[in-house]
Amino acid sequence: MKKVFKHVSTIALLLTVVSIGLADKPAKAGKPPSDTPVTTTIDGLGVNTLPTLRIQSDLAGSYKNSSSLSSIIQGIGDWELDMLNFNSSPQRKALIDLRDPVPGSLNGGAPIAPFSYQLVRARFITKCTQNGIDMRTMQPTPNVYPCPMAVAFDDASGVRYRLAENPSNFSETNWVQITCVTTANTKCNQWKIEPSVTQLNGERKNVAKLLKVATNPHQTDQDMGDFYMSFTIHVTNP
Secondary structure, eight states, rough: OOOHHHHHHHHHHHHHHHHHHHHHSSOOOOOOOOEEEEEEEEEOOTTTTTSOOSSSESOEEEEEEEETTTTEOOOOOOOOOOOSSOOSSOOOOOEOOOOOTTTTTTTTBOOOSSOOOEEEEEEEEGGGGGGGGGGGOOOTTTEEEEOOOOEEEETOOOOEEEEEEOTSSSTTTTOOEEEEEEEEETTTEEEEEEEEOOOOTTTOOEEEEEEEESSSTTTEEEEEEEEOOOEEEEEEEE
């Protein structure tokens, strides 16, 4: 009996050592999906043209992914257009127009606009994955997908602001609406991003929260009030 017990104990010890050794080895992680370069086109013919669009391009053509800006569908499935974190020549920009404030949206008072309109370096992102949506697997119209969108930008003096359209964080704001225009090999390869709301005056425009971004990690972003935002953005792959 003693020999059997010793043999069993030895096997148990070996199994314990093996299990510890396996536990120490990290599991092999799969390769994360790669970003997909896309072409972004923002509609608009100028600040005083009709229809009035509060977000427009700089009228220098489409934004193509390059060393001077990022225009991608991220590996997780969100669209990003970033010209804020690049310093190139010529520097691409976007037009932000804050001439359509939401009355009484700053603690019952008028919102504060840092400018009326300005060409700014900006970073756009639609965080569809927050709502469990991957833009690459969207199905064509009549399907409509609600997503949050944030636009961060620096004004001419270098102060950072952010426009947030995300009712999960700011209840009075609106989702953007994304539709898949076409697909190829079951994957969406063309998208349209628009406001999801038609206001009482018949204009299609979202409510967005304007925040002055805190420069100190111990501070909070400053609420500047709400502004109506109208825009039409096209994204294509490639």
